[in-house]
Amino acid sequence: MSETTTDERSARPGEPGRALLQMQNVTLRFGGVVALNDVSFEIRQGEILGLIGPNGAGKTTCFNALTGVYQPTEGQVVFDGTPLGRRKRFQINRLGIARTFQNIRLFQNMTARENVLVGADSHHRAGVVQSLFRLPRHRRETREGNALADELLELMDLGHRADDLARNLSYGEQRRLEIARALATKPKLLCLDEPAAGFNPVEKQRLMDLIRRVRDLGNTVLLIEHDMKLVMGVTDRIVVLEFGKKIAEGLPAEIRDNPAVIAAYLGVDDASEEEL
Ligand SMILES: Nc1ncnc2c1ncn2[C@@H]1O[C@H](COP(=O)(O)OP(=O)(O)O)[C@@H](O)[C@H]1O
Numbered sequence: 001m002s003e004t005t006t007d008e009r010s011a012r013p014g015e016p017g018r019a020l021l022q023m024q025n026v027t028l029r030f031g032g033v034v035a036l037n038d039v040s041f042e043i044r045q046g047e048i049l050g051l052i053g054p055n056g057a058g059k060t061t062c063f064n065a066l067t068g069v070y071q072p073t074e075g076q077v078v079f080d081g082t083p084l085g086r087r088k089r090f091q092i093n094r095l096g097i098a099r100t101f102q103n104i105r106l107f108q109n110m111t112a113r114e115n116v117l118v119g120a121d122s123h124h125r126a127g128v129v130q131s132l133f134r135l136p137r138h139r140r141e142t143r144e145g146n147a148l149a150d151e152l153l154e155l156m157d158l159g160h161r162a163d164d165l166a167r168n169l170s171y172g173e174q175r176r177l178e179i180a181r182a183l184a185t186k187p188k189l190l191c192l193d194e195p196a197a198g199f200n201p202v203e204k205q206r207l208m209d210l211i212r213r214v215r216d217l218g219n220t221v222l223l224i225e226h227d228m229k230l231v232m233g234v235t236d237r238i239v240v241l242e243f244g245k246k247i248a249e250g251l252p253a254e255i256r257d258n259p260a261v262i263a264a265y266l267g268v269d270d271a272s273e274e275e276l
């Protein structure tokens with residue numbers, strides 16, 4: 001039921017439902033540890049794909065494999081028709097994959113708006129010479145960058161914090177700012193690794209609502225989370241990992257009732273509290 005047909009796969013670029021990213025039989029070993037074992041799935045244009053699984057299941061490794069932090073030992077990742085091969089992180093980012101980190105990485109002494117502008121800047125075309133002499137293209141890009149930054153801050157409910165230094169933002173606000181910054185690169189795929197880690201239940205739900213808002217604007221999102229209940233309400237489809245293997249894939253309702261998934265999660269119900 002959750003399988004795509006060949007027709008869907010060959011749909012035209014930009015069309016909802018076509019495969020934007022494909023993990024193809026990816027195995028990733030660290031010495032003797034098999035962190036990913038022959039994992040295949042796809043992320044479709046315009047969806048929120050949830051990647052879930054107990055701690056140590058291989059979620060972050062998956063994330064690292066598709067953002068260029070690690071190269072698969074076997075198999076490959078194909079993004080927007082291009083095999084990622086041995087591309088470096090910044091090259092993959094240029095192709096249109098943006099990510100946030102499990103640990104916050106903001107410029108603490110810059111304002112919220114400036115932090116978002118850093119994201120937008122990395123994709124500006126005006127070169128150093130243009131910037132230095134404030135030539136028209138640079139001026140236009142600065143104006144556009146400011147407008148985009150303010151829009152993204154609004155989207156993440158941070159409009160009122162635009163001029164505040166990142167270090168004065170609450171933990172939750174900093175997390176949301178990271179997402180705004182990632183969106184400033186206008187990515188084709190936004191990857192979020194446990195964006196709600198350390199949040200209380202109310203904040204978590206609020207963040208899920210914001211992520212859905214991001215998707216509703218036409219973005220494609222990979223959402224990694226180990227709290228299964230949390231992703232149920234926000235994701236379009238879910239892939240479940242356990243011990244580096246994909247054990248299930250399907251619609252949220254199918255995953256919730258899947259015996260293998262229930263077994264994987266038995267006894268780790270409190271996983272979401274473990275990392276606090
Ligand atoms: N750089 C690394 N070196 C060695 N082992 C690693 C490394 N990164 C992850 N692992 C191992 O791979 C497995 C999957 O880890 P990870 O992807 O972080 O899981 P998750 O994000 O689902 O909690 C774990 O057994 C972990 O210890």
Ligand SMILES: [Mg+2]
Nearest residue numbers: 056059060061
């Ligand atoms: Mg992880």
